[in-house]
Amino acid sequence: MRELEHPLMKYIRPSGVMTANCPGCGNGILLQSILRAFDDLSLDMDDFVFVSGIGCAAWIPSPSFYADVLHTTHGRPIAFATGVKLADPTRRVMVISGDGDLTAIGGNHFIHAARRNLDMIVICVNNGIYGMTGGQVAPTTPFGLKTVTSPYGNVENTFDICRLGEAAGATFVARWTTYHARQITLTLKKMLQKKGFGLLEVISQCPVQFGRRTGIGDSVKMMEMYKEQAVRVAKAKTMRPEELEGKIVVGEFLDVEKPVLTDELEKQRREVLEKLS
């Protein structure tokens, strides 16, 4: 009898089967949601370069994805990915990294890649904390939350990553939570068929550093909380700000067309070469 193999196993690097994720981590859900999108669209992973930074979420593509992967220094994956994309615009580029990596140390690269409308998909896994280093406060940590580096409570405001991406110039912006595994796949399929800077924020549970320390509880409790707090974009538009307090607005916020950097460069190059000849 042949051994049964998971249908998505073909996308997993043989030496990357073992996971470093903690039990209950949201990374596994997201990994599967991403791979389902590839599978549904019959995309060849060899057409992609996957880039990630430092932090738990960065371990989703590297070493797991059986493709060209680049696991970079902390905060810089989008900058590395910019070089990859510009060097060969025919390559598809996907960045998967965490909220600390992309919006704290790497915030500058994030807003500038969005401004340039660089053709890449950025999946920002937002667990609201620095998980790998032991639960320190992040730009995404809720106001008032006690962490190991905000022991008296977080006194800083929180980034709205989607609004940040939108303001910076992204052409597709969406947010889901790990409770919305199927919706992540559906949105990602749309993004994979669109050109331009696409941002997908995924609110994800870190039961070890976030859930346990805050007393919210385990992975299941956190996902139940996501379910209760989630409000669809359309409904959120009908709600007053005070009603939206403590809610997570989910869905697709933005889907527009703007000139794409690599297309504009190509156009320019043709003009220059024409003049020279």
Place this chain on the structure above:
Amino acid sequence: MRVNGRRVLTGKHFMQGNIAAAEGAIAAGCTFMAGYPITPATEVAERLAVRLMEVGGVFIQMEDEIASIAAVIGASWMGKKAMTATSGPGVSLMLENIGMAVGTETPCVIVNVQRGGPTTGIPSVELQGDMVQPRRGSQGEYEIIAVAPSSPQEMFNHTILAFNLAERFRTPVFVLTDAFVGHMREEVVIPEAAALEIVDRKIPEEGFNAEYQQSFLDEDVAPMPIYGHGFRANVTSSCHDEFGGRNVTDAYALDNFIRKLRNKILKHKHEIIRYESHCEGCDVALVAYGGVYRAAEEAAREARRQGYKVGSFKMITIWPFAEEAIQELSRQVHRIIVLENNMGQMYPYVKAEAGRDADVYFLEPDILGEMHKLDDILEKVAEVAR
């Protein structure tokens, strides 16, 4: 200058050092530059912004120097010959990712047109102030290659050399110049394209699978499984094995990672190290590099005219350090004067190798950031020759 899209500008030019570096890069096959404006290096970016477009390459001005070197590394993994150009403050920002390029064995070229530091310093005054920075600036144990041009002609030649060494050894290579040489205008002779020696990196045959075939940590340089060919390269800045597999728990893996990377350079140092020694039959050697070598050469000539047996020694590669050549020099002459436009950055390295067999002295310019005065050098020669 009208260039009409030619890749190699064969002919005789009156050219600025920074422009010559840009032209050397294009002649070497560079098709990607990412940079951020900084004095006194901007001319390299300005020139390449025009020229790369003409030769089918890409120039991008990034949001900062950290992003610039990151984009360069990304482009290099896409198979492009890639570079950046900056000055000290920019290099300081790039250092983490330069270490990343060392660790992931990514060929790339970093031109550092040095300014007067520390900190923001003086952008337009030259200082050879960042000589040890490439070698020791990024964290951890590693080896790197750096070359120091002393004229616009050498800016052209040594930028090509830098690309060739980067490609040959899959490593970042520094062109360590300064505002003096970068802004100097002199004759630059560019040969026919066919006369240039150009080295391209080894890449695997089609069908190569990085999961099972060695892509890293080969002391004789593994082929680079560049992206876009289905090689499924597993590239990580973290400690890894010969296949790119990350290992962040095992000291044995770290030991292997460090030693293999270092040995890749050190084992081949005779292929890398370049210098010029004009010290036959001399008692005193003037050791210098970059723009300061021009003063050393002139002073040696003048000293010989005055009856002193003085020669000059030009360090072309700074890293890896030319230990054996300096040892040999110390047995040939009795006194060595190291001339640098700084407070003695390469001097301790020279002294460590030459100190047993020769007396080693140091001379900085009277005013840091200015050229050595001929009389000052001759005075020092007379003093040590006594």
